[in-house]
Amino acid sequence: MIPFRVIPQHDGPDGCPTATSFIQEKTEKELKEAYDSVPKPLILQRMRHFQWLKVLLFQGLPARYKSQDASQPWLMFWIINSFQLMGVQLDVATKQRAIDTLMQCQSPDGGFGGGPKQAPGLLPTYAAVSTLACVGHPGPGGGWDQIDRQKMYAWFMSLKQPDGSFLVSRNAEIDVRAIYSLLVTATLLDMMTPELVAGTASFIASTQTYEGGFASTSAPYYISVDTLMDEPRPALGEAHGGYAGCAIASWVLLKPFMTEEESKKLNVDKFLRWLVWMQGEQADYGGFRGRSNKLVDNCYSWWCGESLAIVESILDLQEETGHEDEFIEDEGDDEWVDTDWWLYNNKALQEYILGLGQDNAGGLRDKPSKRADVYHTFYSLAGFSTAQHRVYQSKSLQGSLRNKWKPSEAFTPSTAKGEDDRRQATRKELWINARSWKEDESSHRYVGSPNNRVNAIHPVFTLLISQASNIMDHFYGQTSPPKS
């Protein structure tokens, strides 16, 4: 770390050197040296990543990962979802081990903890349930039907705050990661109720900063002990890619519950502008940064890339393009055909990920001077996927889902009895809203060779689209009768 008062000599942009421009220039040099030495055309080192992840999954993690002891479901989520993106199938026995390992983390108080015998937390709950969406199944031992939704719901409500936000766990911090984790879990498992999410959309809007991005949280002001003021509700911390990704995905999930007035509280144009400015310059090789004037980091390939995919969909830019697949064999610019879909430079982003984000020993990393870890591996691959595939909310799919919907028995929290009619109407809308994202099969864009393709990812759920669909169809009672 560079103490900011000691700035080594350098010219600096605009002839004005500061601590920020010093580390920026140092990083640009690092990126250039690394990029120049990478063989071209750029290749996704699939086998190396696979081997590296496989060792971690089966044999385990070295001692330095003890800092992840309270994130065990996350380790599974990152590794297994990296496999899914790279098209690696898990065998039945491994899936069962994954289910058994995860179910050990379910807390007797509801929700999942960061490991066996740990307190439940919203973040590990999200990671566990999302991983179960990949590896689990209905019936005994499959994980899905062993999730205790009544207890989980009561625990959710115990974390709810008067301003619509949630604690990440008992007595813990409040932020938009908690909201995203809760909303994904509750949506996948058919647990969304008006009481659960009352005020949450307004809270998310309050975390949008003057820059257009989103902060970690906001501060409520009270008139009296139990009366919240509408204003001020200042954002705490500056606009940040990670929180932005959580906030915008949450916003989309809340859509069926939003009033007209609430839906206007978020400024999408301003968010879009902030997002595109997060993409680094040519000297950054088009990687994304997480905050203004900070360094690029591969994990923001996902947090910003995912946000852009969602914004593009909100702005309704997406009709099926009908273009042919585009495989870019070489790096030559002439072969790259732009479409109207991506609002950022998805070609440069793919180049950053392939050219600078891969560790030769396997795994993906923040930048060349950092070692690979499972967090960066997954979010870099996920960002890579959003830069390759156009996934959008399809109006025609919404129509056909609407026709397909069949009334089914709803989960009703024991505390919310007597709201069955309202629940029925909203859960249908929720299911349609969440299920109507699809891949535009005709507009892939691959840097390097077609062998660099990874699977398309759902920008809201951070899962393969089919996995989000399968678990939702089960919990919303929309599965087709089993084929004989």
Added chain:
Amino acid sequence: MSEQPASDPPPPLLYSMREEWKDVQPLDQSDLTNPLVPIFYPPEYKDAMDYFRGIVAKGEKSQRVLELTEHIIRMNPAHYTVWQYRYDTLLELEAPLDKELALMDELALTNMKFYQVWHHRKLLLLKYAQPAAELSFISKVLAVDSKNYHTWAYRQWLLAHFDQEDLWSLELPSVELLLQEDVRNNSAWHHRFFVVFDSGVREGDEDREQVLRREINFTKQKIAIAPNNLSAWNYLRGILDRVEVKYATLKDFVVPYTTPREERPVVEEEVLDLDNPRPSSSASLPCALAIEFLADICLEEGDTTKAAELFTSLAEEHDTMRKRYWDYRVKECLGTQSTRT
């Protein structure tokens, strides 16, 4: 986080070998023989965690629990369950919170990137309610990492929660110092917005017109020093949006930043125009952020042709990385963008 310095004392005796812990039944984390993603815990860590699980099962809240949880937190500051139990124990024992806060001073400096270190501090402050000393502690942390997210969020929580004028009063000078040191420190810019616009009106700031003038002039000066600075332009846009003042009021200021230097004859009177400082002599021009700003002014004024021209110059020449976005803005100007929801 970091390598153990050679001078560290040897690790303490394992709990399993200590007489005074004999009464606790250590608990394994799992009875699965074949879990996925097992972590190879160092023996010291596993031993402490086994005894922690034993303590939780017993429901014991005692002085030795404070020692045990501190030991684990030093090995893994992200263990929220351990922090939670420590907090419960502190309350149960009515332990002296100033002592706990002193411990947090040490841990925050060595583990400043962990949520839990800052949150625990917040819990203590909620009970202890003595925020005055906090701001100087925060400055100490920011001297090590001037952009630490948790530190800034904590500082802002502290100000908003206690909302005391003597806390607020030093914030603006502090921000000015940070921006003087590094005009690109976005955390400091954000804090300025938080203090001036986002959290009610400070004492002495009641004349909002005057505050707006002050802030615009401040930002112009900072832009003049280093025009290619996203943080400063975002601040400028942010305050104009907040007070609903048109961007066009800054047209005279912006134009000199939108053209290459050689096209711009230096006229002496202009240099002396204090309201509209010119770009410094070493600035790289034209500045993409200024062109974008001017294009938005043109849109305000209804000159979509000129706006489209400026966005096109960004797309084709001055900011090609964002070509897709500038093309989108051009289409928006020309009214060919598909309908928005």
